[in-house]
Amino acid sequence: xxxxxxxxxxxxxxxxxxxxxxxxxxxxxxxxxxxxxxxxxxxxxxxxxxxxxxxxxxxxxxxxxxxxxxxxxxxxxxxxxxxxxxxxxxxxxxxxxxxxxxxxxxxxxxxxxxxxxxxxxxxxxxxxxxxxxxxxxxxxxxxxxxxxxxxxxxxxxxxxxxxxxxxxxxxxxxxxxxxxxxxxxxxxxxxxxxxxxxxxxxxxxxxxxxxxxxxxxxxxxxxxxxxxxxxxxxxxxxxxxxxxxxxxxxxxxxxxxxxxxxxxxxxxxx
Amino acid sequence: xxxxxxxxxxxxxxxxxxxxxxxxxxxxxxxxxxxxxxxxxxxxxxxxxxxxxxxxxxxxxxxxxxxxxxxxxxxxxxxxxxxxxxxxxxxxxxxxxxxxxxxxxxxxxxxxxxxxxxxxxxxxxxxxxxxxxxxxxxxxxxxxxxxxxxxxxxxxxxxxxxxxxxxxxxxxxxxxxxxxxxxxxxxxxxxxx
Numbered sequence: 001x002x003x004x005x006x007x008x009x010x011x012x013x014x015x016x017x018x019x020x021x022x023x024x025x026x027x028x029x030x031x032x033x034x035x036x037x038x039x040x041x042x043x044x045x046x047x048x049x050x051x052x053x054x055x056x057x058x059x060x061x062x063x064x065x066x067x068x069x070x071x072x073x074x075x076x077x078x079x080x081x082x083x084x085x086x087x088x089x090x091x092x093x094x095x096x097x098x099x100x101x102x103x104x105x106x107x108x109x110x111x112x113x114x115x116x117x118x119x120x121x122x123x124x125x126x127x128x129x130x131x132x133x134x135x136x137x138x139x140x141x142x143x144x145x146x147x148x149x150x151x152x153x154x155x156x157x158x159x160x161x162x163x164x165x166x167x168x169x170x171x172x173x174x175x176x177x178x179x180x181x182x183x184x185x186x187x188x189x190x191x192x193x194x195x196x197x198x199x200x201x202x203x204x205x206x207x208x209x210x211x212x213x214x215x216x217x218x219x220x221x222x223x224x225x226x227x228x229x230x231x232x233x234x235x236x237x238x239x240x241x242x243x244x245x246x247x248x249x250x251x252x253x254x255x256x257x258x259x260x261x262x263x264x265x266x267x268x269x270x
Numbered sequence: 271x272x273x274x275x276x277x278x279x280x281x282x283x284x285x286x287x288x289x290x291x292x293x294x295x296x297x298x299x300x301x302x303x304x305x306x307x308x309x310x311x312x313x314x315x316x317x318x319x320x321x322x323x324x325x326x327x328x329x330x331x332x333x334x335x336x337x338x339x340x341x342x343x344x345x346x347x348x349x350x351x352x353x354x355x356x357x358x359x360x361x362x363x364x365x366x367x368x369x370x371x372x373x374x375x376x377x378x379x380x381x382x383x384x385x386x387x388x389x390x391x392x393x394x395x396x397x398x399x400x401x402x403x404x405x406x407x408x409x410x411x412x413x414x415x416x417x418x419x420x421x422x423x424x425x426x427x428x429x430x431x432x433x434x435x436x437x438x439x440x441x442x443x444x445x446x447x448x449x450x451x452x453x454x455x456x457x458x459x460x461x462x463x
Contacts, residue, residue, distance in 0.1 A: 023303040023314060024292055025451040026426075027386040109447040119386040120427060121447055159272035159280055204383065206305035206312030208278045230307045230383030238275030241318075263276045263318060 003062040003100075003131045003140070006085055010058015011184065012125040013115035014106040015097075017050035022110060023229050028209070030116040030225045033057070033185060034095045036245045041097035041142060044071040052106050052113035053099040054131065057185070060088045060098070062131065068140050080140075088142055094179075094251045098142050102135025118186065118226050153247045154261030155212065155237035160205075163234030164214070165196035172212065172220070172236055176255040183252060186228075187213075187221040190256075194218035195236055202232035210239035210247070222247065271324055279323055280312045286333040288381070288455035289340065294330055298323070306455065308381050308390065340379065340456030345424070347415050347461045349373070351435035353403075357417070360400050369463075371395045372436060377422055377459045387426035387445030389453040394420045406432035413439045415461070426451075437461075 005012075015038060018031020032038035032055055039049040047053075054060065064080045071077050080086050090096045106113040106122065115122030125131070157169050177192030195214045207213070211223045213233035222239065223231070239247050240261040250256050271281045284291055288306045295304045295313050299321060303314035313323075349369040358365045377391035394417055402418045407430060410416070414425045416433035425431055426444035444452045453459065 020302045020314075020316075022386075022450065023305050024382060024455075025386060025445070026382050026384060026388050027445075027450075029303070110450070116386075118427060118429070119445065156273060156275055159274060204308055205310050206274070206278075206280060206307050206383070208274050208312065208314065210275055228384045229305050230381070235274070238273075238278075240275065241277050261276075263273070 002065045002133075003068070004065060005125050005127050005129045005131065006061040006063050007127055008058070008060050008125050010056070010090070011117070012054060012056050012058065012060045013117070014052050014104050014122060014125075015055040015114045016052045016112055018114050018225060019110045019112035026229050027110075027116070027119055028225065028227050028229055030114045030121075030185075031112070032095075032097070032114075033225060033248045034097075034245050037093075037095060037249065038097045038099075041099035044142070045099050045101040045140060047099055047101060047103060051099065051103040052134075053097045053104055054125065056088050056090050056096045056098065057094065058090055060125070062086050062088070062098075065130075070140055070142060086142075090251075092251055093249055094254075095249065096142065098140060100131070100133045100140045102133040105132040105134040116226055151246070152257045152259040153243045154240040155258045156240060156261050156263060158212065158235035158237045160234035160236070163198055163200040164236055165198055168195045168197075168214075168236050171195050173258050173260065176257040177220070179250055179252050179254050179256065181252050185224045185226045187223055188248070190220045190222065192219075195220060197234070200234070202234070204230045204232050205235075207231045207235070208238060210241070210244050211235045212237045212239065224248065271327055274312055276318050277316070278312050278314045279319060280310050281327045282331070283307070283309055283311050284331045284333060285335040286330065287336050287339070288379075290333065290336070291330065292455060298326055305383060306381055307383055340454060340458060343453065343457055343459045344462050345439055345459060346441035347437045347439050347463060349415075349437040349463060351415065351437045353434035354436055357398065357400055357434055357436065361397060363397065368398060368436070371398055372417070372422065373461055373463055375422075375460070379453050379455050379457045379459070380421070382451060382453070382455065385425065385427050385429055387451035387453070388423060389444075389451070389457075389459075391422045391453075391459055392420070394422050396420065400434060402432040403434060406430055410435065411438070413444070415439060
């Protein structure tokens with residue numbers, strides 16, 4: 001079974017859980033921007049949770065070369081007839097996933113089929129390209145990232161307090177931030193209250209997905225799956241792992257607010 | 271030791287050779303990834319870390335400094351970077367002297383980060399020390415050989431960058447899917463014209 005890309009706008013790539021274990025070589029794990037939505041799309045077609053699927057950050061039109069059944073997390077099952085087109089848009093969320101039963105057939109590099117744009121592992125889908133199932137299949141699944149239904153995103157204070165004015169973390173929590181259109185899989189730029197830096201110079205230090213870095217202009221950047229493994233901007237806070245999907249699901253132009261999260265600190269320090 | 275969110279810990283980089291640090295931390299329970307930066311080490315977990323990492327970090331910090339035992343690399347380059355003239359002016363050297371000084375050096379991988387396979391190489395001659403560019407370029411081509419501060423590096427991929435461009439590598443990529451990064455911690459590098 002094959003689908004043919006008619007049009008791809010924005011960034012359309014194959015993603016799975018990514019490739020852990022290469023950060024020391026400068027390669028962040030990458031993988032799906034919104035993991036829960038990748039899982040939902042795969043479950044809609046009976047795949048294992050992190051089977052390679054197509055991540056749509058923008059818009060994708062595909063044509064079926066033979067009739068396929070479409071399963072989505074939003075509408076009832078239906079059949080896409082041969083030569084019919086299916087339009088998948090990430091709006092009104094940020095990311096939508098198209099899963100194919102058996103998984104998207106893509107080369108595994110360093111243990112993952114995920115496209116990593118910055119490292120040129122794999123490449124974005126373009127018009128005319130065929131997308132095949134790794135198994136024999138007549139069923140595809142589409143799942144959107146669950147919308148961020150307003151609840152605040154939990155963050156832990158970052159380790160770089162020396163690099164900020166005393167009220168910096170409070171400023172992050174004070175008012176909502178808007179997701180800037182200048183956001184990609186490397187970083188999500190936020191527009192909102194300025195987070196004041198101290199005069200401490202930039203130091204290149206290790207980063208992590210979900211870290212909230214602050215350049216000199218005070219407008220934060222949240223590091224995404226393809227983040228640099230070290231960064232010169234200090235980290236004012238880090239989004240709790242449990243809230244990463246909700247944050248990255250927030251649509252471009254949407255608002256997010258932050259509140260302080262909690263960890264079982266005693267366990268890590270015992 | 272400091273928290274970097276609820277899936278990572280950061281601590282001061284021990285004196286031991288980076289390859290030794292990497293080997294040690296990757297054997298700790300729960301650690302799935304590690305970054306060794308200029309002054310810090312970060313370790314990454316799939317779940318919230320539990321366990322006595324403070325004690326392990328202290329043990330690692332107590333290891334003596336040791337000479338890194340890495341591989342030797344001779345990387346072929348052409349010295350034709352856009353910033354050669356500016357560096358010559360800033361250092362009051364002739365362009366040929368800038369090239370000769372750089373080409374005479376033996377460099378050591380001090381840390382790896384920023385981009386896949388981007389190795390920060392220590393050992394740049396002090397006569398070539400210049401701060402990073404005021405305004406970073408929006409695009410530095412893959413393979414560009416660059417200097418900043420007392421370090422030199424090769425950009426493995428096209429990316430924005432603030433280092434000064436002095437040349438380019440002509441004998442292959444710095445990162446491949448098959449072999450990962452060309453340079454590893456402790457490796458020594460010379461540049462051949």
